[in-house]
Amino acid sequence: SDLKVKNITEFNQAVKNAKPGDNIILANGNWQNTELVFKGKGTKSLPITLKAEENGKVILSGLSNLRISGEYLIVSGLVFKNGYTPTTEVISFKTSSKELANNCRLTETVIDNFSNPERQESDYWIGVYGKNNRIDHNHFEGKRNVGVTMAVRLNSVESQENFHQIDHNYFGPRPILGSNGGETLRIGTSHYSLTKSNTIVEYNYFDRCDGEVEIISNKSGSNTYRYNTFFESQGTLTIRHGRGNTVDGNLFLGNNVENTGGIRVINEDQTIINNILINLAGYRFRSALTIMNGVPNSPINRYNSVDNAKISNNAFINCNNIQFGVGSDAERSAVPTNSMMTNNLFYNEKTVGLFDVFDDMSGIKFSNNFVSENTKTDMFKGGFTKTKFKLVKDKMGFTLPEVKGIKPQINENIATKDNTGTGFYSKADKEIQLSSGKIIKVAAGQNTLYDAAKNSEPGDILELTSSDIYTTDKIIEINHPLTFKSDLKIKPTILFEKQALFQIENGGSLALENLIFDGKDAPDYTGNAVIRTSKYSMNHNYILHINNCNFINLDVNNSFDVVVIAKNTMANLFKIENSTFDKISGNVVSLDKEVDDTGIYNAEKVILNNNVFSNISGTVLQLYRGGTDESTTGPFLNINHCIFDNVGNGKKNKSNAAMLIHGAQGIRIENNIFTNSKKIKLELIVGEPVVNILNNNFFKTESTLITGDQKFTEKDNFMIDPAFT
Amino acid sequence: SDLKVKNITEFNQAVKNAKPGDNIILANGNWQNTELVFKGKGTKSLPITLKAEENGKVILSGLSNLRISGEYLIVSGLVFKNGYTPTTEVISFKTSSKELANNCRLTETVIDNFSNPERQESDYWIGVYGKNNRIDHNHFEGKRNVGVTMAVRLNSVESQENFHQIDHNYFGPRPILGSNGGETLRIGTSHYSLTKSNTIVEYNYFDRCDGEVEIISNKSGSNTYRYNTFFESQGTLTIRHGRGNTVDGNLFLGNNVENTGGIRVINEDQTIINNILINLAGYRFRSALTIMNGVPNSPINRYNSVDNAKISNNAFINCNNIQFGVGSDAERSAVPTNSMMTNNLFYNEKTVGLFDVFDDMSGIKFSNNFVSENTKTDMFKGGFTKTKFKLVKDKMGFTLPEVKGIKPQINENIATKDNTGTGFYSKADKEIQLSSGKIIKVAAGQNTLYDAAKNSEPGDILELTSSDIYTTDKIIEINHPLTFKSDLKIKPTILFEKQALFQIENGGSLALENLIFDGKDAPDYTGNAVIRTSKYSMNHNYILHINNCNFINLDVNNSFDVVVIAKNTMANLFKIENSTFDKISGNVVSLDKEVDDTGIYNAEKVILNNNVFSNISGTVLQLYRGGTDESTTGPFLNINHCIFDNVGNGKKNKSNAAMLIHGAQGIRIENNIFTNSKKIKLELIVGEPVVNILNNNFFKTESTLITGDQKFTEKDNFMIDPAFT
Numbered sequence A, B: 001s002d003l004k005v006k007n008i009t010e011f012n013q014a015v016k017n018a019k020p021g022d023n024i025i026l027a028n029g030n031w032q033n034t035e036l037v038f039k040g041k042g043t044k045s046l047p048i049t050l051k052a053e054e055n056g057k058v059i060l061s062g063l064s065n066l067r068i069s070g071e072y073l074i075v076s077g078l079v080f081k082n083g084y085t086p087t088t089e090v091i092s093f094k095t096s097s098k099e100l101a102n103n104c105r106l107t108e109t110v111i112d113n114f115s116n117p118e119r120q121e122s123d124y125w126i127g128v129y130g131k132n133n134r135i136d137h138n139h140f141e142g143k144r145n146v147g148v149t150m151a152v153r154l155n156s157v158e159s160q161e162n163f164h165q166i167d168h169n170y171f172g173p174r175p176i177l178g179s180n181g182g183e184t185l186r187i188g189t190s191h192y193s194l195t196k197s198n199t200i201v202e203y204n205y206f207d208r209c210d211g212e213v214e215i216i217s218n219k220s221g222s223n224t225y226r227y228n229t230f231f232e233s234q235g236t237l238t239i240r241h242g243r244g245n246t247v248d249g250n251l252f253l254g255n256n257v258e259n260t261g262g263i264r265v266i267n268e269d270q271t272i273i274n275n276i277l278i279n280l281a282g283y284r285f286r287s288a289l290t291i292m293n294g295v296p297n298s299p300i301n302r303y304n305s306v307d308n309a310k311i312s313n314n315a316f317i318n319c320n321n322i323q324f325g326v327g328s329d330a331e332r333s334a335v336p337t338n339s340m341m342t343n344n345l346f347y348n349e350k351t352v353g354l355f356d357v358f359d360d361m362s363g364i365k366f367s368n369n370f371v372s373e374n375t376k377t378d379m380f381k382g383g384f385t386k387t388k389f390k391l392v393k394d395k396m397g398f399t400l401p402e403v404k405g406i407k408p409q410i411n412e413n414i415a416t417k418d419n420t421g422t423g424f425y426s427k428a429d430k431e432i433q434l435s436s437g438k439i440i441k442v443a444a445g446q447n448t449l450y451d452a453a454k455n456s457e458p459g460d461i462l463e464l465t466s467s468d469i470y471t472t473d474k475i476i477e478i479n480h481p482l483t484f485k486s487d488l489k490i491k492p493t494i495l496f497e498k499q500a501l502f503q504i505e506n507g508g509s510l511a512l513e514n515l516i517f518d519g520k521d522a523p524d525y526t527g528n529a530v531i532r533t534s535k536y537s538m539n540h541n542y543i544l545h546i547n548n549c550n551f552i553n554l555d556v557n558n559s560f561d562v563v564v565i566a567k568n569t570m571a572n573l574f575k576i577e578n579s580t581f582d583k584i585s586g587n588v589v590s591l592d593k594e595v596d597d598t599g600i601y602n603a604e605k606v607i608l609n610n611n612v613f614s615n616i617s618g619t620v621l622q623l624y625r626g627g628t629d630e631s632t633t634g635p636f637l638n639i640n641h642c643i644f645d646n647v648g649n650g651k652k653n654k655s656n657a658a659m660l661i662h663g664a665q666g667i668r669i670e671n672n673i674f675t676n677s678k679k680i681k682l683e684l685i686v687g688e689p690v691v692n693i694l695n696n697n698f699f700k701t702e703s704t705l706i707t708g709d710q711k712f713t714e715k716d717n718f719m720i721d722p723a724f725t
């Protein structure tokens, strides 16, 4: 029978009384701070169902979650949003360590941005325990805190060899986390990785799952991944631990977005067949295909070497990198053995160096693979044939290469944005871009900017219409993407009386253009800043873009910085260009608040282009990413055409440097002039970073100090008096 | 006429239209987020008044403030609470840098706990500008963020020689800030300190104003402080800068509370007369009387030496310290000159060493001063007579000493708690003590502790009534003082599944007694803790007290700590006693989150007494107070009768020590056993700390490493095998 319930008391009563075949129906509405415990025993033909009165109209919000245990239970039509779980999981397939769910189904359910506001507070959105459960046609989007989105657990015998089915789910955007723990799906853990899981993952759509290097982290045996689509996702399907897994007929669409990857292979007995990988831009751990080196007699949490791998009939189309022996070092010295790679197509008419081989690949038998004519293959002893591929447009509109009877085909039921997820929940993008809104004209005066910002909407542009002085005695909170700019020949000047002018709050991004920021009215107190982030955790990543601005007189007291950020914040992009900075008693930018050395960091990409930094007592940049974790590929730093004149010579500059870069993964410092400045310190400690220090003028400046055990390129630098007047 | 207004629009209209003699009456009620700008021109006989409909029934809350400018304005009867100012001041005697208030009066107004939640965000509660203003009969209590409570500004000629009168105000409790910027009243700044202020401060009551070393910071000339009472305030009336000031007839009541001080004298031409100082316990900068050394040709922001001081007819009754030449060092080498000290009484029959003299005091002419017979005076060349004082009870009940015609008298109108402040606002204590509430019995089970804590009230005691297992999969938030304890012979065990068991929120304090904390169910994730503070700023100081507890198995992953605290938090007391800690992969306690070296720190007093710390991979204690600021006297550390067995030997222990103590002001490490442990590191960098390392056994333990340029005592330590089995 149907049991409609309106509150938690009625729900608990209904659960208690439920018999096979019953439907417990949650009344439409907002269920705030509600913890649902759904225990029951249905039968195969007469399951017990928990469902929404109408799909999508039952909202679990605040501190809410759902736990299920028993047999033949179905959950359907719920939406979790505007909150987060008070426990360790949002939806758990257990109610206690002894009471698990078996033969249960979660379907047509949504978890949307239901993230703990503390980005380093861990939880799972779905914890799968027991056996024979199905998770299908759900919509999971916007996990912003640390912790796997969906975890299949094998931590007791009752959850092993589980034959779960995970299908037709829409895994929506997961932003870059900036640390380990941003996996979208994980099956098993290293501890139980020698156990079979027998989980099938099929027909799922992974849409921009960028959390970390592992989109999927396989850590158990005998799983099957097939007919899934990975769209612009900055990571790979990683067979991290466990043996005997199959990756079959998946589609990877990179659209040349940076860091998009394909399949990463580790361990024994893996089968990688019939996959189609298009326009993947990533390298190293995020190559279109990554064959890892292993550790001899590896501990269970390190790397078993590749053995008995079968890699065949895959098509790599305009991918940038295929890499073998990745991770090869003193520890990871075990090369692949007893493996074969055959009938694969590598179509790329532009790149010569498609393949990288970092160790001995004689343990892989290469045969009947085809490459474009330009591709360099002499690192292999045969097995690759250069060819002019025939290009054929398939039914879905993809152009696929063919050769000599090898015709890659995309499964006709492959996951798409349309055929996955719920029937009712929109997949439209929620992110609003900077400067995408309306223009608001702002006259000079006291707090006119503050008032305009307060009344703005996401994406708006505040245009300063006067070259006079704008003042403020309040902190301007940036709660959404907001641009401050002028088009005037004489830039407007902004003065401020509080310890900061702008504070970027969670969800905010900030662009500044053609303005002057003068610090002279700031309080005579140590630690002022023009821009700072919220002092609290921000689980939304932000952008800061400064163009054509001047920063002056940041010296009313010690440690006056241009930008101060807080721990537990993450910038996707930090871009400063065509700007000048003069007389600053603190630092320009310090992105160094994660000091726990666990691989967490504060900005993915930092670009300093065409700026002048003069008379900076502290540093121009401090960028810190500590620890040895390899789950991330950032931060990336690019400094080009900048002048550093008298930088870092202040007494309170503890770093004793003009810039201090620790653990960044990409560093390009090119075409800059340094004069009368402290040194650059580069600490290259982890992850084979790409480092280039090229064509800089270091005049009366200390030599660059590079420490750590990683490679770098430092060349064409010189010392010539720039003769500034 | 009376103009009653109900909202900001009506208020602004009324202000615009107000004529001499008008009363603008704010309607009773809550004025949320209201910024009042009160400009007007009254006359001496016909002022314009802004007042509450009924005293105390007009509440300014949220982001609110008041600015006044003009002539002959009166503000009366308002209450600011439940919020903080969005600008730099709550009540400002200006509306812009050019528009100041003159001949205005602020009276019968309350600012209660109207503190920015960010403790290091600075503001003033009252900024006084202009001339001839009176601030009287107000109630100011509970400033918890950085910044002077009341600042008289001299930053333009229109605000100098101002003849303000500050009288009959109640300055209620201001908690220890743990950094500079906790002054209750400041007059002037070093920059304008050669200017006369001519402010009179009289008949005010300072009740436990503990913010920092300066209760009052005088930084200008020709001010008068008289007939004020300082009750249990942990600081002094400091004549920090400026000349020709008078301190006359004030009463200091220390009640032997630690750090209570009297008067600190610096600069030229100061007159200190007729003050009565009773039971003051402080030393150094917080002595009952501190005569500072100066800097020769001092820069304006350092120390002018004492010259032409007149110190007479003061009575020091059972005070602990009278110090001369304080701060004497290579820089502060200028001794007092041309001064006199006469007719002062020093009654203390218990202390021999009342006086400390750190430099040449021949520039002070001592005459006709009287001391108790036990007091040592041979550091002076005469001027002190040993005597048996006659003790006389005065009208107010104080026992005062008399001798040979010198009869100290307390002014009959001296400030009291009753005769100061408003007529309507309660001065009753708001702080609730740990374990002062009811007992709540809690049975073992899942989340029983969580539920009990959620339903508790401040001061309650949660008594665990079973020796079984208590589990929780949610973080227990400690929002008010709360005690968890058992009286059982077999201690109850508490397990937890989240990254922390307890989180102390703003306003919370925590006591734990007779319990076992087992970390084995915590997530396999780096950075767990049993107890942590809010990650946000806490502007309420907290207490943590652990007694007779056992902590085990904190090693499921790296960096599992017992206690983790956040930046911008401050403990008044951190006490761990009679407890054991075994197998911990992180640290026991890290109080080291203030790394900006500005004198900020995280705990005032740390006591470790009678504990066993074994197999600790990290440190037992990290305590950090950086910088060279001397506004505070903490932190204080006392470690007694503890065992350190295999502490600090973990690979990830970056400090390479068993304990790392940086910049603490009092350190006593006594009667402890260290075995197989890393060293203690003491970094003595500032402020003449009192350091004793006595009678410890360092067996198979690295030698204590003491760095910095301060004195210490290290003796009677030894090395004997403790022969633990």
Ligand SMILES: [Ca+2]
Binding pocket: A180, A181, A182, A183, A212, A214, A217, A631
């Ligand atoms: Ca990972």
Ligand SMILES: [Ca+2]
Binding pocket: B180, B181, B182, B183, B212, B214, B217, B631
């Ligand atoms: Ca001070």
